[in-house]
Amino acid sequence: MKIAVVTDSTAYLTPAQVQAAGVTVVPIPVILDGNVYDEGKDITSAAFYEKLRGAKTFPNTSQPPLGEMLKLYQNLANEGYDTILSIHLASTISGFVNTLKAAASEVQNAKVVVYDSQITVILMGELVLTAARMAQAGADIDTIVAALDDLRATIGEYFIVNDLQNLVRGGRLSNAAGFIGGMLKIKPLLTFDDDSHKIVAFEKIRSLKKAYGRVEDLFEAALATVDYPVKAWIIDANDPEAGDAWLAEMQARFPAVNWGRSYFGPVIGTHLGEKAIALAWIRDQAATR
Structure with a gap:
C-alpha cells in the first residue's frame, strides 16, 4: 500500500515541515475587495491583514475548484499511490470536506x-x-x-477575539445570540464544541488581561484531567508581540508542556479578525513515540 497525504493551507505547516513529511498542500482561496488570493501562494499573512484594514468590503473564503482537486488526486494515482488520505478543515466551518467526499469515487485506480x-x-x-x-x-x-481519531480526541483550544463581527457575518458562529451586544467592552471566549464541533462563544470577559487569565485556568484544569504529555501553541492573528509575550508567560507557568508558536493565516483570520489570539493543545506525539 502506497499512501499519499493531502491537506489544505489552513494547517499552517512550515515549508520545511511540508517537504520533510512529503505532503501536498492545497491553497484555500480568500476573496478581498473582489480579488481572489490563494492562501500561502498569492498573499502573505502580513499583506492580507494590511489589506484587510483598508478593505471596502467584508472578506470571505471559497473552496478550491473541485476539478483541480480531482486532477490532483488523479495525478497522485498515476504516480502509483493506491490510497490518498485527504485531511481538511472542519466541515462545520467549510463545506470542502463534504464536497470532496461526494466526488472521491471519480478518481481512477x-x-x-x-x-x-x-x-x-x-x-x-x-x-x-x-x-x-x-x-x-x-x-x-x-x-x-484510527490513530487520527484517537489523536483528534485529545485536541483542546480557546480563542480570544476582539469581537464576533467576522464570525457572525460569515455564519461560522452557532450561538451568536446573546454575545453580540456591547462587543467593544468585552472579550468573548470561543471554542469548538466537543459534541457539535461547531465554533461557540461560551463566556464574556471584561478585559483582555482577565481573558488571558481565564484561558490559563481552563488550560490548567484540562491538564489535570489527562495522563499523557501535551503539546501546546500560542496562535495569533497578526499580533506576534502579544503572542510571544503570552508564550513566555505560559512556558514559565507550565514548564512540562511542549510549547510552540503558530499563526492564523488569511483564511482563518477572515473569520476571527485581526488580533485574535488562541491557546491550543493536543497529545504530544513526539513524547509518546
Missing part, C-alpha cells in the same frame, strides 16, 4: 479517503504530520485513520 479534522490551524497540521509519518513507516490506511 486509487481510493480517496477524505478525513474531517473537526478543527483547523496547526492542530490539523499535527494530524497531517502524524498521518504522513505513519504512511512513511508503512502503516495501512485503517490504522492511520
Whole structure:
C-alpha cells in the first residue's frame, strides 16, 4: 500500500515541515475587495491583514475548484499511490470536506479517503504530520485513520477575539445570540464544541488581561484531567508581540508542556479578525513515540 497525504493551507505547516513529511498542500482561496488570493501562494499573512484594514468590503473564503482537486488526486494515482488520505478543515466551518467526499469515487485506480479534522490551524497540521509519518513507516490506511481519531480526541483550544463581527457575518458562529451586544467592552471566549464541533462563544470577559487569565485556568484544569504529555501553541492573528509575550508567560507557568508558536493565516483570520489570539493543545506525539 502506497499512501499519499493531502491537506489544505489552513494547517499552517512550515515549508520545511511540508517537504520533510512529503505532503501536498492545497491553497484555500480568500476573496478581498473582489480579488481572489490563494492562501500561502498569492498573499502573505502580513499583506492580507494590511489589506484587510483598508478593505471596502467584508472578506470571505471559497473552496478550491473541485476539478483541480480531482486532477490532483488523479495525478497522485498515476504516480502509483493506491490510497490518498485527504485531511481538511472542519466541515462545520467549510463545506470542502463534504464536497470532496461526494466526488472521491471519480478518481481512477486509487481510493480517496477524505478525513474531517473537526478543527483547523496547526492542530490539523499535527494530524497531517502524524498521518504522513505513519504512511512513511508503512502503516495501512485503517490504522492511520484510527490513530487520527484517537489523536483528534485529545485536541483542546480557546480563542480570544476582539469581537464576533467576522464570525457572525460569515455564519461560522452557532450561538451568536446573546454575545453580540456591547462587543467593544468585552472579550468573548470561543471554542469548538466537543459534541457539535461547531465554533461557540461560551463566556464574556471584561478585559483582555482577565481573558488571558481565564484561558490559563481552563488550560490548567484540562491538564489535570489527562495522563499523557501535551503539546501546546500560542496562535495569533497578526499580533506576534502579544503572542510571544503570552508564550513566555505560559512556558514559565507550565514548564512540562511542549510549547510552540503558530499563526492564523488569511483564511482563518477572515473569520476571527485581526488580533485574535488562541491557546491550543493536543497529545504530544513526539513524547509518546
